[in-house]
Amino acid sequence: MKNWLKKNGKNFATYAVVIIAFIVMQVLSNAGVLTRSVKGYLIPICVYIVLAVSLNLVVGISGELSLGHAGFMGVGAFTGVVIAACLKGVIDNDILRLLLAMAGGGVVAGVAGVLIGIPVLRLRGDYLAIVTLAFGEILKNIIGNLYIGKDALGLHFAFKAENLHLAEGGKKILEGPMGAAGEKLATFGVGFALILFTLFVVLNMVNSKEGRAIKAIRDNRIAAESVGINVTAFKMKAFVTAAVLAGMAGALYGLNFASVSATKFDFNTSIDILVFVVLGGMGNILGSVIAAAVLYVLPEAMRSLYDYRMILYAIVLIVVMLMTWSPKFKQMVQIVTAWIKDSVRKLFKKSGKEVGLNEER
Amino acid sequence: MKKDNYPKHMVEVTTTNLMREQDKGKLPVLDVRNLGIDFGGLTAVDGFNMTIGPTEISGLIGPNGAGKTTIFNLLTSVYQPTRGSILVNGIDTKGMTTAKVNRLGVARTFQNIRLFTDMSALDNVKVGMHNSIKCGFLSSLLRLPPYFKAEKEANKRAMELLEFMGLADIADVKAGSLPYGVQRRLEIARALATNPSIILLDEPAAGMNPTETEELMHQIRRIRDTFQIAIFLIEHDMNLVMNVCEGIVVVNYGRIIAKGTPEQIKNNPAVIEAYLGKKETD
Numbered sequence: 001m002k003n004w005l006k007k008n009g010k011n012f013a014t015y016a017v018v019i020i021a022f023i024v025m026q027v028l029s030n031a032g033v034l035t036r037s038v039k040g041y042l043i044p045i046c047v048y049i050v051l052a053v054s055l056n057l058v059v060g061i062s063g064e065l066s067l068g069h070a071g072f073m074g075v076g077a078f079t080g081v082v083i084a085a086c087l088k089g090v091i092d093n094d095i096l097r098l099l100l101a102m103a104g105g106g107v108v109a110g111v112a113g114v115l116i117g118i119p120v121l122r123l124r125g126d127y128l129a130i131v132t133l134a135f136g137e138i139l140k141n142i143i144g145n146l147y148i149g150k151d152a153l154g155l156h157f158a159f160k161a162e163n164l165h166l167a168e169g170g171k172k173i174l175e176g177p178m179g180a181a182g183e184k185l186a187t188f189g190v191g192f193a194l195i196l197f198t199l200f201v202v203l204n205m206v207n208s209k210e211g212r213a214i215k216a217i218r219d220n221r222i223a224a225e226s227v228g229i230n231v232t233a234f235k236m237k238a239f240v241t242a243a244v245l246a247g248m249a250g251a252l253y254g255l256n257f258a259s260v261s262a263t264k265f266d267f268n269t270s271i272d273i274l275v276f277v278v279l280g281g282m283g284n285i286l287g288s289v290i291a292a293a294v295l296y297v298l299p300e301a302m303r304s305l306y307d308y309r310m311i312l313y314a315i316v317l318i319v320v321m322l323m324t325w326s327p328k329f330k331q332m333v334q335i336v337t338a339w340i341k342d343s344v345r346k347l348f349k350k351s352g353k354e355v356g357l358n359e360e361r
Numbered sequence: 362m363k364k365d366n367y368p369k370h371m372v373e374v375t376t377t378n379l380m381r382e383q384d385k386g387k388l389p390v391l392d393v394r395n396l397g398i399d400f401g402g403l404t405a406v407d408g409f410n411m412t413i414g415p416t417e418i419s420g421l422i423g424p425n426g427a428g429k430t431t432i433f434n435l436l437t438s439v440y441q442p443t444r445g446s447i448l449v450n451g452i453d454t455k456g457m458t459t460a461k462v463n464r465l466g467v468a469r470t471f472q473n474i475r476l477f478t479d480m481s482a483l484d485n486v487k488v489g490m491h492n493s494i495k496c497g498f499l500s501s502l503l504r505l506p507p508y509f510k511a512e513k514e515a516n517k518r519a520m521e522l523l524e525f526m527g528l529a530d531i532a533d534v535k536a537g538s539l540p541y542g543v544q545r546r547l548e549i550a551r552a553l554a555t556n557p558s559i560i561l562l563d564e565p566a567a568g569m570n571p572t573e574t575e576e577l578m579h580q581i582r583r584i585r586d587t588f589q590i591a592i593f594l595i596e597h598d599m600n601l602v603m604n605v606c607e608g609i610v611v612v613n614y615g616r617i618i619a620k621g622t623p624e625q626i627k628n629n630p631a632v633i634e635a636y637l638g639k640k641e642t643d
Contacts, residue, residue: 201502208501208508209487209494209515216477216488223475226437227489227555228463237498 011203014286018199022192045296046191047253050198052276052292053285054245057202059274060283061211062238063218064121065129068136069273072243073250074265075112076105078143080251081180081260085173086150098185102194102251109247112139113240121235136270144262148174179261186256194252198245202285205241214238279320384414388451390466390559390591391436396445398435405431406615409445413559418585418592420606424635428615429595430472433561437469438462450558464492466558470548470565478537482528482547485536486519489554519554525587526550526580542573553588560584562594566601574598578605603627611635
């Protein structure tokens with residue numbers, strides 16, 4: 001029991017925080033406390049949590065700075081919208097349609113991840129960052145110029161509106177720079193399930209042979225090679241897994257709004273996600289979850305301060321960075337965590353399972 | 362490089378009978394033929410020939426900058442040789458990656474320690490066992506029974522290896538925070554975890570005090586005897602080299618200047634010259 005807690009305590013805490021947050025939000029929402037605008041944040045928060053956790057796999061665990069994460073999100077979003085539109089009328093169950101759209105978004109984003117990963121993961125450091133940034137923009141621009149229509153014959157793809165050649169009764173799904181008309185299929189429950197799925201995949205991956213290999217490559221590439229680890233293959237595994245998860249989150253995002261356009265998935269979004277990861281702590285999954293939720297809400301909550309909100313956002317980022325470095329703050333955190341651990345231990349003691357542990361404090 | 366720098370009286374490199382009795386007639390674990398590498402116009406290693414039997418402990422010595430670590434890097438495919446070939450258990454490693462050469466059975470440690478500093482000592486060894494852990498990606502992701510079985514076995518074996526190197530009590534300590542001598546031993550444990558047939562130790566005693574070195578000598582012999590593998594080591598500590606190695610190769614300026622048993626090497630004029638310089642006679 002003690003060993004298990006020591007080994008899995010952190011993962012356990014991560015799941016617990018997410019589940020508790022979900023239950024609290026559900027209860028509040030059912031009680032009618034939440035305003036419409038707050039309810040509107042719930043799904044984007046889920047999406048950004050998944051994006052932050054998946055990017056953490058690349059940046060924090062695998063140690064490669066990727067600046068094109070929003071590109072994969074965009075690929076997933078538009079794939080999801082197209083799939084959902086195609087399945088309309090075929091599958092009546094909205095949730096099932098949403099799940100299929102998310103799965104499809106994940107697969108296509110994963111394929112994009114493989115194609116981009118093959119050339120990109122041969123690079124290191126700054127070069128990798130530059131090239132992923134470029135690929136993110138390329139993905140965005142391809143989507144922004146792509147026209148997809150559906151008619152009786154099936155799907156039509158074109159890069160110009162007039163080349164689409166839709167038959168009678170055909171419908172445009174994606175209209176280049178105009179974006180796509182989505183449907184509001186996303187629900188908070190599915191978003192929560194996606195977070196759990198992401199945590200399950202990422203945490204299990206990190207705590208396995210694969211995760212050890214990936215961390216080994218991050219810590220010392222030459223040594224990792226010398227013990228027989230195929231460096232490119234494992235960087236690829238982390239990169240593609242992250243792309244798949246980002247694609248699924250993107251599909252959820254795309255199906256949360258009446259319309260989505262490619263400009264949403266630009267460099268700024270990639271940087272936002274990176275900020276969540278950096279502020280939450282590199283390789284710290286729970287940190288990513290919390291940072292994504294808090295930092296997404298923050299600018300929205302400060303809407304009333306309109307003109308100053310970006311300044312305040314920046315100040316908050318700076319303060320958090322300074323605080324986490326200060327020894328005094330670290331000490332405070334230690335005291336708090338010790339207190340939590342203590343109360344957890346006491347809880348177990350009360351139930352009579354742990355008797356031999358130290359009595360006082 | 363000036364040709365004059367080479368010792369004039371090169372000792373004839375014979376195919377000496379250094380092989381241990383039990384290795385005779387067996388395929389050598391390492392067979393290096395006429396190995397050489399140029400970095401631009403500089404010939405770093407040239408004409409390097411040697412064979413190592415399956416359970417031999419051999420040493421590679423030479424003055425600073427002689428090309429010893431370069432030879433290790435060639436043997437592990439960190440560099441690709443310009444000339445010559447390397448056969449590991451009879452298989453030519455030409456064009457292979459370091460990881461692939463390791464899977465053939467060559468493990469190594471590094472002169473400047475390269476541990477996975479953010480991971481525990483136990484995890485470092487488990488990374489070394491990477492290729493022997495039989496558990497697919499899906500089983501790990503979905504936590505299927507093969508995962509638990511493989512992890513349990515890996516834990517057990519990793520602990521055995523740590524115990525063997527006398528590191529059992531620091532299994533959970535972060536590798537980066539361990540003392541220097543312990544890190545060196547942990548690196549050996551990690552190399553052993555890859556199931557090698559030969560292990561290359563790059564200055565294993567560097568930074569160790571005489572007591573630790575003494576202990577290391579026993580450990581090196583124990584590794585050979587327990588795992589029945591070959592050991593090839595670079596070392597500047599002559600006490601260790603002369604006591605542990607059965608065969609010694611001396612290099613200078615990237616070339617072999619002598620080969621033989623410790624006794625032969627001690628009295629070899631070319632070696633003495635390489636280390637101490639030439640007596641002025643004229």
